[in-house]
Amino acid sequence: MMTPDTISASPSRDAAGPVRTWDPLVRLFHWSLVATVGTALATGLFTAADWIDVHVWAGAAMAGLVGIRLAWGFLGGRNARFSGFVTGPRAVLAHLKALRAGEGERHLGHNPAGAVMIVALLAVLAGLAVTGLAVFGGVLKSGPLAWLVPFETGWSLRELHEVLAYGLIALIGLHLAGTVFESIRTRENLARAMMTGTKEARPGDHAAPAVRARPLLAGLVMAALLGAAGAGLFALAQRPAFNVPTAALDPVYADECGACHMAYHPSLLPRQAWEKLLAGLGDHFGEDASLPDATLEAIRTYVMANAAEAFDTKPAHMLARINPDMPFTLTATRFWQRVHGDLPAAVFKRAKVGAKGNCQACHRDAESGLFYPGNISIPKE
Amino acid sequence: MTHLPTRLCLALAIALGATAGALADPARDAILAGYEKAAGEPLSADRGKAFFNATHAGGKPDTPTCTTCHTANPKAAGKTRAGKAIEPMAVSANPNRFTDPAFVEKWFGRNCNSVLGRDCTTREKGDVITWLSNL
Numbered sequence: 001m002m003t004p005d006t007i008s009a010s011p012s013r014d015a016a017g018p019v020r021t022w023d024p025l026v027r028l029f030h031w032s033l034v035a036t037v038g039t040a041l042a043t044g045l046f047t048a049a050d051w052i053d054v055h056v057w058a059g060a061a062m063a064g065l066v067g068i069r070l071a072w073g074f075l076g077g078r079n080a081r082f083s084g085f086v087t088g089p090r091a092v093l094a095h096l097k098a099l100r101a102g103e104g105e106r107h108l109g110h111n112p113a114g115a116v117m118i119v120a121l122l123a124v125l126a127g128l129a130v131t132g133l134a135v136f137g138g139v140l141k142s143g144p145l146a147w148l149v150p151f152e153t154g155w156s157l158r159e160l161h162e163v164l165a166y167g168l169i170a171l172i173g174l175h176l177a178g179t180v181f182e183s184i185r186t187r188e189n190l191a192r193a194m195m196t197g198t199k200e201a202r203p204g205d206h207a208a209p210a211v212r213a214r215p216l217l218a219g220l221v222m223a224a225l226l227g228a229a230g231a232g233l234f235a236l237a238q239r240p241a242f243n244v245p246t247a248a249l250d251p252v253y254a255d256e257c258g259a260c261h262m263a264y265h266p267s268l269l270p271r272q273a274w275e276k277l278l279a280g281l282g283d284h285f286g287e288d289a290s291l292p293d294a295t296l297e298a299i300r301t302y303v304m305a306n307a308a309e310a311f312d313t314k315p316a317h318m319l320a321r322i323n324p325d326m327p328f329t330l331t332a333t334r335f336w337q338r339v340h341g342d343l344p345a346a347v348f349k350r351a352k353v354g355a356k357g358n359c360q361a362c363h364r365d366a367e368s369g370l371f372y373p374g375n376i377s378i379p380k381e
Numbered sequence: 382m383t384h385l386p387t388r389l390c391l392a393l394a395i396a397l398g399a400t401a402g403a404l405a406d407p408a409r410d411a412i413l414a415g416y417e418k419a420a421g422e423p424l425s426a427d428r429g430k431a432f433f434n435a436t437h438a439g440g441k442p443d444t445p446t447c448t449t450c451h452t453a454n455p456k457a458a459g460k461t462r463a464g465k466a467i468e469p470m471a472v473s474a475n476p477n478r479f480t481d482p483a484f485v486e487k488w489f490g491r492n493c494n495s496v497l498g499r500d501c502t503t504r505e506k507g508d509v510i511t512w513l514s515n516l
Binding site: 258259260261262282283285286287288289290292353354355357358361 | 441442443444460461462463464465487490491492494495
């Protein structure tokens with residue numbers, strides 16, 4: 001239950017004592033945001049690729065929280081409502097100038113500099129959610145925008161997503177520094193206040209205008225907002241992904257090319273590399289893998305129609321940058337080496353892996369040509 | 382009561398016959414007969430065993446012997462250099478072996494070139510199949 005803080009929080013200029021400042025929703029929002037953003041940052045920057053699902057769901061939860069906070073910013077009570085603390089640049093400069101002169105006011109709610117931080121954080125978080133959604137769709141061909149965003153667009157937005165993430169880290173640093181600074185300046189633990197919700201009322205406090213919260217309406221707006229967004233995104237996610245292989249492998253190809261190694265999806269090589277591979281089957285990775293002419297021609301037709309140029313997946317785009325010295329050795333591409341560089345050599349010698357070319361030992365969806373990072377599980381033995 | 386052992390013996394004999402029947406295969410017999418005829422001399426399981434286990438010169442450096450991939454135990458599964466399992470070569474462990482002439486010729490063609498750097502002779506092929514069919 002939300003208690004409109006206008007009832008309990010009526011700081012008198014002379015009274016000293018605890019005064020309710022942060023309502024439960026503001027506090028719950030703040031610490032939930034810390035958890036989701038922390039998870040998204042950790043899984044985005046540090047963990048292996050197979051944490052992608054945790055990263056995406058943390059980002060989705062973050063976006064939901066931002067939506068809730070935006071609604072509460074218009075319907076919440078004093079200290080939650082944007083109109084009570086978001087000010088123009090002149091007020092922010094005046095506040096900073098006063099701080100430099102050592103005579104800044106004490107704000108019970110957000111001070112003008114803190115308000116700038118909140119707007120910046122919400123904007124950067126919204127940007128991260130939108131770019132993340134587009135990257136997820138365009139690069140990994142997953143999620144609500146998989147049907148829409150081409151790989152190249154997703155790949156460019158990935159850089160923007162990264163820049164925003166580093167911007168977020170900078171903002172978090174400033175936010176923490178500001179909290180420490182203001183806690184020292186006003187001799188009050190502001191982090192604890194964000195947990196307990198109460199601050200000490202003091203003479204001369206600057207308080208936001210009293211305003212009655214609309215918890216019921218806010219709840220309805222939030223439910224409608226999140227429900228519509230969730231339903232819409234879910235419906236979009238059902239659409240078939242843009243230019244992704246869906247057909248099963250050609251049986252002749254799968255049988256012939258899958259006899260000695262896994263049947264690699266033909267989209268893992270560009271046509272030029274396929275030409276060279278098929279011309280050299282008499283010495284194929286140190287073995288004779290020659291085929292009868294009729295079979296060879298059938299396979300040539302199939303792989304040319306389904307080569308890297310024909311699809312929009314990440315492997316098709318990245319592996320198309322072949323190593324000119326070894327044009328059809330996937331493990332010789334810079335991309336392959338970069339994304340597998342962290343793995344100890346011993347992983348590839350494990351009984352269930354056997355060789356670097358045995359993609360499906362770790363990539364459950366290798367045969368589809370998709371290689372979704374969430375489908376990685378490295379055998380322990 | 383006295384005729385029970387007789388019946389038991391009969392059942393056993395039928396069961397044994399069925400087992401032997403599962404191993405013998407007209408298609409394999411035909412393949413072997415063809416190789417033997419082309420070789421112009423009787424096939425030998427001992428020669429086949431020696432050939433299978435020998436280290437050959439002239440082939441590709443990564444595959445000097447049949448056992449590189451098939452291992453020295455034909456009743457067990459082998460493994461390609463790319464890490465894929467190969468079904469056992471011994472007919473007793475894999476009754477489908479040497480029953481499809483095109484398949485047999487395709488793989489002798491490839492693997493003899495990889496291991497020996499030449500085609501195998503009909504006698505070599507027949508010897509190996511003879512050995513692997515009687516393990």
